[in-house]
Amino acid sequence: MGQNGKKVAKTGNEAFAEAMRQINPDVVAAYPITPATEIVQIFSQFVADGAVKTEFVPAESEHSAMSACIGASACGARSMTGTSAQGLALMWEMLYIAAGLRLPIVMAVVNRALSAPINIHCDHSDTMGARDAGWIQIFSENVQEAYDNLIQAVRIAEHPEVRLPVMATTDGFILSHCLETMEMLSDEQVRQFIGPVPARENLLSSLENNRPITLGALDLQDYYFEHRRQVAEAMVKAGPVISGVAEEFGQRFGRTYGFVEPYRLDDAEVAVVVMGSTTGTAREVVDKLRSAGQKVGVLKIRVFRPFPVEEIVRTLSPLKAVGIMDRADGLNAFCGPLYPEISAALYDEASRPKLVDFIYGLGGRDVSPANIEEIFSDLLQVARTGKKNFNLKYTGVRE
Amino acid sequence: MPTLKELSSRPERFVSGHRLCPGCGAGIVARQVMLAINKPVVVGCATGCLEVSSTIFPYSAWKTPWVHSAFENAAATISGAVAAYQSLKKQGRISQEAVFVAFGGDGGTYDIGLQSLSGAAERGHRMLYICYDNQAYMNTGIQRSSATPLGAHTTTSPAGRVLPGKLQHSKDLPAIMVAHGIPYVATAVPGRWNDLVTKVDKAVNCGGFAFMDILSPCRLGWPHEPALTMEITRLAVETCIWPLYEVVEGKYRLTYRPKEKKPVTEWLKLQRRFSHLFKPENASLLEEFQKSIDRGWEQLLKKCESA
Amino acid sequence: MEEKKATWKELPEADVLEGGSSLQFKTGNWRSSKPLHHMDKCIHCLLCWIACPDGAIVVKEGRFLAINEDYCKGCGICAHECPKKAIEMILENK
Numbered sequence: 117m118g119q120n121g122k123k124v125a126k127t128g129n130e131a132f133a134e135a136m137r138q139i140n141p142d143v144v145a146a147y148p149i150t151p152a153t154e155i156v157q158i159f160s161q162f163v164a165d166g167a168v169k170t171e172f173v174p175a176e177s178e179h180s181a182m183s184a185c186i187g188a189s190a191c192g193a194r195s196m197t198g199t200s201a202q203g204l205a206l207m208w209e210m211l212y213i214a215a216g217l218r219l220p221i222v223m224a225v226v227n228r229a230l231s232a233p234i235n236i237h238c239d240h241s242d243t244m245g246a247r248d249a250g251w252i253q254i255f256s257e258n259v260q261e262a263y264d265n266l267i268q269a270v271r272i273a274e275h276p277e278v279r280l281p282v283m284a285t286t287d288g289f290i291l292s293h294c295l296e297t298m299e300m301l302s303d304e305q306v307r308q309f310i311g312p313v314p315a316r317e318n319l320l321s322s323l324e325n326n327r328p329i330t331l332g333a334l335d336l337q338d339y340y341f342e343h344r345r346q347v348a349e350a351m352v353k354a355g356p357v358i359s360g361v362a363e364e365f366g367q368r369f370g371r372t373y374g375f376v377e378p379y380r381l382d383d384a385e386v387a388v389v390v391m392g393s394t395t396g397t398a399r400e401v402v403d404k405l406r407s408a409g410q411k412v413g414v415l416k417i418r419v420f421r422p423f424p425v426e427e428i429v430r431t432l433s434p435l436k437a438v439g440i441m442d443r444a445d446g447l448n449a450f451c452g453p454l455y456p457e458i459s460a461a462l463y464d465e466a467s468r469p470k471l472v473d474f475i476y477g478l479g480g481r482d483v484s485p486a487n488i489e490e491i492f493s494d495l496l497q498v499a500r501t502g503k504k505n506f507n508l509k510y511t512g513v514r515e
Numbered sequence: 516m517p518t519l520k521e522l523s524s525r526p527e528r529f530v531s532g533h534r535l536c537p538g539c540g541a542g543i544v545a546r547q548v549m550l551a552i553n554k555p556v557v558v559g560c561a562t563g564c565l566e567v568s569s570t571i572f573p574y575s576a577w578k579t580p581w582v583h584s585a586f587e588n589a590a591a592t593i594s595g596a597v598a599a600y601q602s603l604k605k606q607g608r609i610s611q612e613a614v615f616v617a618f619g620g621d622g623g624t625y626d627i628g629l630q631s632l633s634g635a636a637e638r639g640h641r642m643l644y645i646c647y648d649n650q651a652y653m654n655t656g657i658q659r660s661s662a663t664p665l666g667a668h669t670t671t672s673p674a675g676r677v678l679p680g681k682l683q684h685s686k687d688l689p690a691i692m693v694a695h696g697i698p699y700v701a702t703a704v705p706g707r708w709n710d711l712v713t714k715v716d717k718a719v720n721c722g723g724f725a726f727m728d729i730l731s732p733c734r735l736g737w738p739h740e741p742a743l744t745m746e747i748t749r750l751a752v753e754t755c756i757w758p759l760y761e762v763v764e765g766k767y768r769l770t771y772r773p774k775e776k777k778p779v780t781e782w783l784k785l786q787r788r789f790s791h792l793f794k795p796e797n798a799s800l801l802e803e804f805q806k807s808i809d810r811g812w813e814q815l816l817k818k819c820e821s822a
Numbered sequence: 823m824e825e826k827k828a829t830w831k832e833l834p835e836a837d838v839l840e841g842g843s844s845l846q847f848k849t850g851n852w853r854s855s856k857p858l859h860h861m862d863k864c865i866h867c868l869l870c871w872i873a874c875p876d877g878a879i880v881v882k883e884g885r886f887l888a889i890n891e892d893y894c895k896g897c898g899i900c901a902h903e904c905p906k907k908a909i910e911m912i913l914e915n916k
């Protein structure tokens with residue numbers, strides 16, 4: 117590789133694959149799907165070249181890829197995979213099982229619209245649909261973040277107080293196939309940062325100690341609730357762990373990350389909430405409107421699971437109007453998936469903004485600065501009048 | 516081949532206190548398979564009667580590391596475990612020897628799990644996959660599977676006023692597995708324990724992916740007198756409904772030849788799921804049943820001869 | 823069977839449990855009939871032992887020792903398999 121610790125140009129997929137090489141997992145089981153295919157391809161080459169110690173399982177489906185990760189992780193192996201859209205949908209059943217069995221699998225997901233109609237481009241419908249699966253979800257704004265997030269994901273997932281699977285995502289094509297300049301850590305830096313897999317009872321260790329365990333038993337009315345309660349608690353505990361891992365990452369490597377990232381919110385009256393690559397465009401629009409004297413800002417959500425309620429309340433409750441940019445539809449005759457969670461977070465606050473949902477960018481529909489300016493102009497009007505004429509708008513669809 | 520005395524000195528790894536029905540074939544299959552494997556073993560199980568009855572929290576009948584994740588993916592789950600084992604072994608992080616076994620019912624194997632089974636076999640993970648074949652989805656209340664025999668009454672192929680039970684033959688899954696070019700495929704029945712134990716031992720030592728289809732009577736779904744569980748599997752062999760053979764590196768070999776082939780009715784009449792076949796209006800179906808068994812037997816003999 | 827049910831904080835993490843713990847779960851009360859063994863007829867061939875789905879036949883040093891009534895579900899397979907008719911099925915509460 118020879119480019120460790122310096123500035124390099126990488127696509128999102130290359131950055132994910134390089135991070136995986138440096139993480140050097142014990143097992144990778146994966147199946148190709150656009151736009152995540154390259155991650156598996158590049159990684160297969162690392163295996164073929166002996167650049168990793170990984171056992172690679174070229175599964176015959178994503179369902180089996182996740183099942184194999186589950187089997188491997190249950191044996192104490194650090195296990196990873198990557199997928200997108202239909203692939204993630206085919207894994208659905210196993211996502212819940214990975215979390216319920218408390219297996220720290222790490223997955224690189226490239227966000228893509230779910231069929232039908234079939235489409236290969238970005239929206240967030242795939243991971244949004246997995247939002248209750250018990251996976252930690254970290255969204256990336258750019259290639260650098262994708263790389264940094266995947267490396268941090270290993271530490272978060274395996275933390276003894278967490279032990280939940282983690283997905284780190286990029287926006288399909290926009291990040292996955294786009295060359296950006298980023299800084300790669302050295303292999304040694306990554307190795308030291310993630311450390312060895314923390315010791316934990318597993319199938320193979322229980323065979324060695326002659327104290328066999330059973331994993332995945334049938335829980336009837338008597339135990340299921342207690343075990344799910346434990347998963348819920350792990351998600352609560354994940355919060356401080358994510359912060360701690362990000363802080364250590366920042367101290368070591370100089371790049372700091374929070375659950376959310378506010379932009380020019382301090383004195384703002386109006387803001388949009390956004391996830392992923394659209395954040396950059398939203399910031400540009402904010403700068404433009406700011407120079408025209410408008411008090412606007414952006415709140416980027418990086419960690420979607422666990423949901424950063426405190427940060428949302430702290431940053432958004434003083435505002436007058438907030439637009440939630442949902443890159444997925446809820447198809448509930450009401451709103452997209454991000455909107456109700458933000459509403460619920462703010463509901464009990466004495467002072468809270470009016471909220472409007474903007475569903476945008478489905479199936480890779482480009483979101484232009486003009487689109488976002490339009491959103492801000494709607495929001496500024498709501499702020500001025502204190503009234504909203506609509507709850508949901510589809511931004512960028514041909515009317 | 517170990518004697519029963521030798522086997523009885525081995526530790527039981529499928530132990531008492533499970534909640535399979537009294538007389539369930541799956542319990543005998545699981546016990547015999549676990550006794551036959553004289554090595555440290557990790558087991559995976561597909562959702563189904565064996566899994567739900569043996570691991571009701573907080574009680575597990577598996578005295579060996581065991582995992583269940585879902586219904587259609589026992590082979591995939593265990594392929595991950597095998598990959599983990601190989602990876603950790605290669606890195607010197609474990610020294611323990613281990614073999615890997617996956618159990619699935621006929622539903623979890625012939626039907627919904629066929630893809631993951633095929634994938635794992637093609638990739639050649641070193642494991643033994645056991646289908647305990649009770650010829651229907653018993654756990655959900657006796658629905659048809661592609662292993663259900665012609666004419667059998669199940670709750671989704673019921674015998675009614677116009678339909679005589681299942682209209683299709685069961686498929687030849689062992690042949691499908693042979694077509695994968697895996698080193699070992701075999702059939703077995705618990706009623707011929709010595710044959711079963713010998714095959715399991717060969718299978719786990721074959722160096723690659725091994726598949727065994729083991730007939731596993733269900734006293735509730737077939738239904739039959741529970742005391743006959745072992746007997747009925749021997750009758751399946753004697754009637755050539757469930758011939759005993761093994762396929763080593765693609766070569767078929769009969770491991771037991773009935774002295775005198777019995778008519779299929781001997782087997783059918785013991786099970787209520789076939790009782791309607793004995794009505795005069797279903798005589799032709801009964802005949803078709805016999806013919807299909809005869810055909811299958813002839814074909815098998817040819818495969819064994821040409822090997 | 824009284825089992826102490828742990829709270830979510832007490833339970834081990836995930837759906838993990840100790841292998842072989844089903845021995846604590848007695849299935850003997852499922853029976854309506856039970857096997858009665860006649861040692862005088864027994865040749866210790868162990869065919870009953872290999873046929874029992876519930877591992878309820880106790881063998882010691884290669885010889886039939888007893889039927890473990892804690893687990894025997896009374897299916898009658900052992901009696902049917904015994905070549906010497908050394909096992910007889912009788913009504914449970916006789």
Ligand SMILES: Cc1ncc(C[n+]2csc(CCOP(=O)(O)OP(=O)(O)O)c2C)c(N)n1
Pocket residue numbers: 562563564565586587619620621622623624649650651652653654655660
């Ligand atoms: C994806 C999925 N579909 C359906 C089920 C419901 N289900 C559980 S077990 C079972 C049938 C099992 O049949 P088989 O594999 O033959 O095992 P048996 O119960 O007969 O031993 C079904 C349909 C499930 N658990 N998962």
Ligand code: SF4
Pocket residue numbers: 534535536538539540541564568649653654732733734735736
């Ligand atoms: S229903 Fe059939 S297969 Fe299931 S436990 Fe009962 S006898 Fe066994």
Ligand code: SF4
Pocket residue numbers: 859863864865866867868869870871886903904905906907908909
């Ligand atoms: S089968 Fe009969 S003779 Fe053989 S050991 Fe059992 S009881 Fe004794």
Ligand code: SF4
Pocket residue numbers: 538856857873874875876877878879889893894895896897898899900901
């Ligand atoms: S009656 Fe059934 S369960 Fe009881 S010992 Fe005999 S075979 Fe085992």
Ligand SMILES: [Mg+2]
Pocket residue numbers: 620621622647648649650651652653
């Ligand atoms: Mg079945």
